[in-house]
């Protein structure tokens with residue numbers, strides 16, 4: 562239950578504030594709203610075009626926090642109410658974006674508009690009205706590692722200097738323009754530069770968050786159940802869908818890319834520290850990830866298969882994975898980040914934050930949720946005769 566006597570990292574009482582959260586109806590937004598309602602006295606003006614993932618917080622109206630959350634169905638591309646909401650708030654958190662890789666090379670214009678053009682008014686209103694901004698960028702701004710350009714057998718590939726991703730030192734390395742995969746990363750990079758420049762030239766108080774593969778319940782959708790049948794969500798939902806339907810998990814180009822996965826609930830703790838500690842968070846770019854949870858996509862598939870068998874009680878498939886080319890899976894123009902390990906020095910120093918949950922444990926709680934939420938609906942969808 563929320564308590565009024567919460568203290569910041571310097572021992573001062575935290576004053577309740579009003580937060581304009583754009584993209585509050587998405588995966589991260591839903592977890593952040595939950596946290597803010599359950600553990601703080603902050604008020605949320607939740608802006609999104611959808612509210613399914615936060616409906617449990619909005620209805621019934623008898624929740625203890627009911628007077629602290631308001632939903633505003635607004636498309637920020639064209640709605641004059643946005644500036645008024647930013648003005649009403651002490652802080653704006655901007656999460657709105659197209660952020661599924663299947664869109665980057667197939668809908669590059671929508672991707673660039675969503676991640677750059679549509680964020681411009683948000684930055685402008687915050688700057689003009691002297692409002693603080695926490696903007697969600699991505700670890701994809703690092704692109705590929707320096708080490709990926711070394712010969713495959715070079716011992717330097719093992720040296721962290723060639724792969725560890727540091728906010729204030731690592732370059733942003735993208736592929737050629739035909740590799741439209743990088744449309745998202747490039748748009749995010751440019752909005753980061755604009756926000757940084759607003760800070761430098763106009764005094765905007767900002768924090769930029771670079772999430773490294775946050776995963777957990779409510780991430781994306783299961784195709785044909787709560788999203789389009791032909792849709793391609795991010796890897797957690799793709800693999801969950803395969804496991805629920807008892808199909809082999811598809812490994813793009815052999816599943817050799819490496820990622821570090823962090824549990825959404827750990828990551829949300831970091832965001833709350835940023836919200837509550839402006840003096841320590843303003844002016845910073847933060848990596849938020851779990852360097853201890855590294856796996857290749859193939860290893861992730863194997864672990865998810867094992868965990869799902871445990872939580873569902875169903876035996877694994879004899880052939881649990883199948884290789885597929887990136888061209889077949891994502892289409893022309895796909896490219897990939899080879900390896901993503903966040904350096905944690907800055908977030909450790911400023912906010913003392915560390916992730917806690919192991920990959921196995923986070924997959925166990927997430928796949929338990931996926932099974933409970935979707936297994937029955939999938940069974941019914943599979944059993945339904947196809948209309949002739």
Ligand SMILES: NC(=O)c1ccc[n+]([C@@H]2O[C@H](COP(=O)([O-])OP(=O)(O)OC[C@H]3O[C@@H](n4cnc5c(N)ncnc54)[C@H](O)[C@@H]3O)[C@@H](O)[C@H]2O)c1
Nearest residue numbers: 584586587588589636637656657658660697699772774775
């Ligand atoms: N989940 C991750 O691990 C991760 C990693 C890196 C970066 N990010 C960034 O974090 C942010 C949130 O990611 P998420 O995983 O919650 O994604 P999400 O797709 O679940 O949430 C984004 C939300 O923004 C809303 N939105 C998009 N365009 C909008 C518009 N024009 N007007 C109003 N609402 C709009 C969507 O409806 C959606 O609810 C994004 O900016 C994303 O790039 C997330």
Ligand SMILES: O=C(O)[C@H]1O[C@H](OP(=O)(O)OP(=O)(O)OC[C@H]2O[C@@H](n3ccc(=O)[nH]c3=O)[C@H](O)[C@@H]2O)[C@H](O)[C@@H](O)[C@@H]1O
Nearest residue numbers: 660662699701772773774775795796799811812813818858
């Ligand atoms: O989550 C993040 O930190 C960022 O990275 C993601 O990018 P990526 O990790 O490449 O996206 P996923 O869809 O989660 O894919 C991870 C890896 O799994 C592979 N994959 C995906 C799906 C699948 O069915 N099979 C498969 O092998 C992809 O090719 C990729 O190598 C997205 O760009 C963003 O949501 C975000 O900015």
